[in-house]
Amino acid sequence: MKLTINLLPNEFALKSKEQAKFNLVQTISILAVLVIILLASGVVALNITQNKKISNLESSIKQSEDDIKSFKDKEISLSVLKDRLATINKLSKVPSKQIAAYRFITQLLPGNLFISSLSSDKTGSVILSALVPDYPTLEQTMTVLTDQAAFNTVSKVDVESLSRSKDGVYRLNLKLTMK
Amino acid sequence: MSDLLTIYNRYRLLIFPVLIGISILLLIIFVVYPQVSGLLKGQSDIANMESRQVTLLAKVKDLDSLSAEDLKSKMKIAVTALPIERDYPGTIGLIQNEVAKNGLELESLQVSQVASIGGQNGYSLNIGIFGPKENFNKLLTSLGKTSQILRVTSIEVSPSRASTNLAVILTLDAFYAPAPNNLGPVEAPVQKLSPDDEKTLQDLAASQPQNTSTDSFSSAPRGRPNPFE
Numbered sequence: 001m002k003l004t005i006n007l008l009p010n011e012f013a014l015k016s017k018e019q020a021k022f023n024l025v026q027t028i029s030i031l032a033v034l035v036i037i038l039l040a041s042g043v044v045a046l047n048i049t050q051n052k053k054i055s056n057l058e059s060s061i062k063q064s065e066d067d068i069k070s071f072k073d074k075e076i077s078l079s080v081l082k083d084r085l086a087t088i089n090k091l092s093k094v095p096s097k098q099i100a101a102y103r104f105i106t107q108l109l110p111g112n113l114f115i116s117s118l119s120s121d122k123t124g125s126v127i128l129s130a131l132v133p134d135y136p137t138l139e140q141t142m143t144v145l146t147d148q149a150a151f152n153t154v155s156k157v158d159v160e161s162l163s164r165s166k167d168g169v170y171r172l173n174l175k176l177t178m179k
Numbered sequence: 180m181s182d183l184l185t186i187y188n189r190y191r192l193l194i195f196p197v198l199i200g201i202s203i204l205l206l207i208i209f210v211v212y213p214q215v216s217g218l219l220k221g222q223s224d225i226a227n228m229e230s231r232q233v234t235l236l237a238k239v240k241d242l243d244s245l246s247a248e249d250l251k252s253k254m255k256i257a258v259t260a261l262p263i264e265r266d267y268p269g270t271i272g273l274i275q276n277e278v279a280k281n282g283l284e285l286e287s288l289q290v291s292q293v294a295s296i297g298g299q300n301g302y303s304l305n306i307g308i309f310g311p312k313e314n315f316n317k318l319l320t321s322l323g324k325t326s327q328i329l330r331v332t333s334i335e336v337s338p339s340r341a342s343t344n345l346a347v348i349l350t351l352d353a354f355y356a357p358a359p360n361n362l363g364p365v366e367a368p369v370q371k372l373s374p375d376d377e378k379t380l381q382d383l384a385a386s387q388p389q390n391t392s393t394d395s396f397s398s399a400p401r402g403r404p405n406p407f408e
Contacts, residue, residue, distance in 0.1 A: 018192070021192060022191060022192055022195070025192060025195060025196055026195060029195060029196055029199035030199075032199065032203055033199060033202060033203060033206075036203050036206050036207065036211065037206070039211060040206055040210040040211050040214065043210075043211060043214040043215055043218060044210075044214055046214075046218055047214050047217055047218055047221065050218060050221040050222070050225070051221070053225060054221060054224060054225060054228065057225065057228040057229065057232060058228070060232055061228060061231060061232050061235060064232060064235035064236055064238075064239055065235065065365055067235075067239045067242075067243075068235065068238055068239055068242065068365055071239070071242035071243065071245075073247075074242050074245050074247060074250060075242060075369065076358075077250045077251070077254050078245065078250060078369065078370060078372075079359060079370055080254065080257075080358050080359060081250070081253055081254050081257050081372070082370040082372065082376065083356070083359055084257040084258070084260075084261050084356060085257055085372070085376045085379050085380065087261055087299065087354075087356050088257065088260050088261050088328060088379055088383070089375065089376075089379055090299075091261075091299065091328050091330065091354060092328065092379070094330070096323070096330055096331040096332070098331050098332060098333055098334045099319050099322075099323070099331050099334070101334075102319070102334050102336070103316075103319070106316075114338070114340065115336070115338055116337070116338065117335070117336065117337050117338075118334070118335070118336040119333070119334065119335040119336070120333060120334045120335075121333050122332050122333055122350075
């Protein structure tokens with residue numbers, strides 16, 4: 001059996017314990033500094049790589065923009081064409097009310113009725129003056145104009161005047177408001 | 180100096196970690212934080228730039244695939260149908276041609292300047308024509324298929340009792356549209372022609388004379404075929 005006796009003063013033991021504690025703090029602190037330095041270096045390296053990538057992308061975008069500029073004529077033509085076609089489509093899709101009104105009236109009225117004047121204004125209203133040779137034709141005219149089928153195209157029929165001359169001819173003035 | 184060393188040796192357990200902590204804090208504040216925030220901002224910039232690059236590359240590809248000749252011919256058709264400026268000679272020539280083609284006589288023609296027709300630039304023409312009723316019906320049909328967009332806005336018919344001829348005063352609206360001033364941002368996508376646009380172009384091409392030589396005054400509307408040349 002071996003017996004050890006510490007004959008050093010108590011003060012020395014405390015000093016040694018304190019030194020060990022300081023060594024531990026020193027090691028931990030240095031490690032912490034190293035970790036932060038490593039982290040900072042890593043982030044700086046990543047930033048440098050990223051900046052290089054951004055610079056490459058910028059030059060690539062610049063190249064694409066230059067390419068687009070070289071196609072400027074094509075782009076302008078296409079834009080003008082597209083714009084123009086939209087306007088053409090808009091204008092073409094609106095049928096002429098006046099042509100429709102003229103066709104409707106000339107097809108609907110009896111053949112022996114003589115149209116002395118017909119005018120269709122910008123609103124699409126039609127003013128019609130006609131000479132009707134006899135009463136059956138007048139009746140037929142009024143029938144076709146007041147028929148339900150006619151009201152698919154016409155919204156209102158106004159008889160402005162109706163007169164009969166000595167020779168039996170009726171003079172009829174009508175105003176038709178088209179739909 | 181020896182006093183400082185004595186103080187340091189006495190409080191080194193406290194002073195050393197505090198100094199290290201301050202160094203770490205300074206490193207974080209002046210190096211790590213700016214770099215990390217720069218990195219994060221850079222990531223978002225890269226995402227935006229990549230998306231922009233994809234758009235631009237697609238635009239370059241689309242523009243490259245367009246045939247300049249095809250575009251030019253389509254442009255010519257569209258500009259004939261809707262000139263870029265008031266084209267009085269072309270419109271008058273076209274009307275003269277349509278009236279004559281349908282066997283009618285053009286008795287009068289008057290152009291009135293109108294700045295805007297239903298929000299569209301245009302002008303009106305009053306034309307007096309004379310001829311058979313059937314031919315007038317044909318004219319009304321052909322006016323809907325002219326190479327230049329024309330719209331009949333009023334009709335005044337005075338038939339003759341002695342014959343089947345009609346004296347007609349027609350008001351026609353003719354339109355034009357100036358070229359747009361700007362194209363928008365460079366990354367704006369290429370406006371592709373829709374099937375409807377292609378159909379419209381086909382219809383317009385069918386209504387236009389195949390050979391529009393410069394000396395055929397009466398058959399082709401005037402005006403610059405391509406406003407950018």
